[in-house]
Each structure stands twice: as structure tokens, then as C-alpha cells.
Amino acid sequence: xxxxxxxxxxxxxxxxxxxxxxxxxxxxxxxxxxxxxxxxxxxxxxxxxxxxxxxxxxxxxxxxxxxxxxxxxxxxxxxxxxxxxxxxxxxxxxxxxxxxxxxxxxxxxxxxxxxxxxxxxxxxxxxxxxxxxxxxxxxxxxxxxxxxxxxxxxxxxxxxxxxxxxxxxxxxxxxxxxxxxxxxxxxxxxxxxxxxxxxxxxxxx
Numbered sequence: 001x002x003x004x005x006x007x008x009x010x011x012x013x014x015x016x017x018x019x020x021x022x023x024x025x026x027x028x029x030x031x032x033x034x035x036x037x038x039x040x041x042x043x044x045x046x047x048x049x050x051x052x053x054x055x056x057x058x059x060x061x062x063x064x065x066x067x068x069x070x071x072x073x074x075x076x077x078x079x080x081x082x083x084x085x086x087x088x089x090x091x092x093x094x095x096x097x098x099x100x101x102x103x104x105x106x107x108x109x110x111x112x113x114x115x116x117x118x119x120x121x122x123x124x125x126x127x128x129x130x131x132x133x134x135x136x137x138x139x140x141x142x143x144x145x146x147x148x149x150x151x152x153x154x155x156x157x158x159x160x161x162x163x164x165x166x167x168x169x170x171x172x173x174x175x176x177x178x179x180x181x182x183x184x185x186x187x188x189x190x191x192x193x194x195x196x197x198x199x200x201x202x203x204x205x
Contacts, residue, residue, distance in 0.1 A: 002051040017046035028071035041068035072132040089165030097179035102152040112191035117202035
């Protein structure tokens with residue numbers, strides 16, 4: 001019988017596939033529960049994952065379940081859980097619009113999008129790090145300490161954390177939607193920024 005943690009990983013992974021936020025080779029999901037880390041396998045289509053395909057690791061970092069090896073970004077996921085105690089789920093994606101900002105090494109910020117300012121302020125960019133290595137998440141701790149839950153990985157993608165994987169994905173979807181709207185707006189014309197006092201108020205929330 002599948003555990004709730006495995007079901008959570010499967011549901012989030014399949015939604016990411018459905019929303020074009022992940023594919024077989026890009027994107028991964030993990031959950032940390034009761035000392036165990038559950039993570040999507042490497043190189044498998046997220047839509048077709050089954051419970052026995054989810055890699056499970058114990059506190060000694062030993063794989064104790066799952067018929068396939070874990071995502072190559074296991075180190076990054078494991079590191080996030082050690083950086084802040086309230087993190088219970090991690091989602092990594094190559095969401096197209098946010099990844100475009102990451103490819104340009106540009107933070108994503110808009111003073112025209114009220115919900116972005118209210119919920120996420122500015123999405124910062126970590127320096128480039130080699131995929132699958134410790135360097136890919138260097139500097140993540142500084143961003144997480146500010147209470148931020150989403151960040152760009154230069155030349156790579158986006159990383160979101162939350163109390164659960166559902167929570168992390170909700171944040172990712174929210175910011176990707178804002179990035180899409182802002183990119184389209186900038187193609188049409190110049191964003192109409194909110195008044196300075198309204199921006200200050202939204203950032204204070």
C-alpha cells in the first residue's frame with residue numbers, strides 16, 4: 001500500500017507534467033516525512049510514475065525503496081530540508097517563463113503585478129552551479145533565511161520549497177503565471193507600475 005508521502009510525490013509530479021512544468025529529463029519532486037526522503041526517479045516521464053518507482057532514503061542516506069535510482073538533483077533536495085525546519089516538500093522545475101529569466105541571469109520582479117509583490121516580492125537568482133552538484137544550490141540558505149520560498153537557478157531553472165510538495169508547487173505555479181503575464185505585457189508595451197506607496201504597502205505585507 002502506498003504511503004501518503006508517495007502519493008503526494010506522484011500527484012505533484014503528474015500535475016507538473018500536465019502543466020508542462022516538467023518532463024522525463026527535467027524537473028523533480030521530493031517530500032520529507034518522519035526521517036525519510038521520497039523523491040522522483042531519474043529520467044522517467046512524470047505522468048507514468050507509479051509508487052514503486054519513487055526512490056526512498058533513510059536518515060543514513062541509504063536508498064531503502066524504489067526500483068530506480070533517484071533524480072540527479074537528490075543533493076539539492078536533501079540540502080533544502082537541512083536549511084529550514086519548516087520545509088517538508090521541494091519542487092524543481094524548468095518552468096518556461098521563469099527559466100527564461102534564469103537563462104538571462106535576471107531576477108524576476110514587477111511593480112505592476114500586485115499579487116507577485118504581495119506573495120513573493122522578488123524572485124532572486126542563485127549563481128550558476130553545475131547540475132547535480134553541491135554548487136547548484138550555493139546561496140540558497142541566504143534566500144531561505146529571508147523567508148522566501150522560491151528562487152531561480154542561473155542558466156538552469158527554478159526551485160520552490162514549502163510545508164508540503166503541494167505547497168511548493170502552488171508557489172511555483174503562482175510565480176510562473178505572473179512571469180508569463182509580465183513577459184506578454186512587456187511584449188505589448190510598457191508595464192503600468194503601481195503607485196510607489198501601493199508598492200511599498202504590498203511589499204510590507
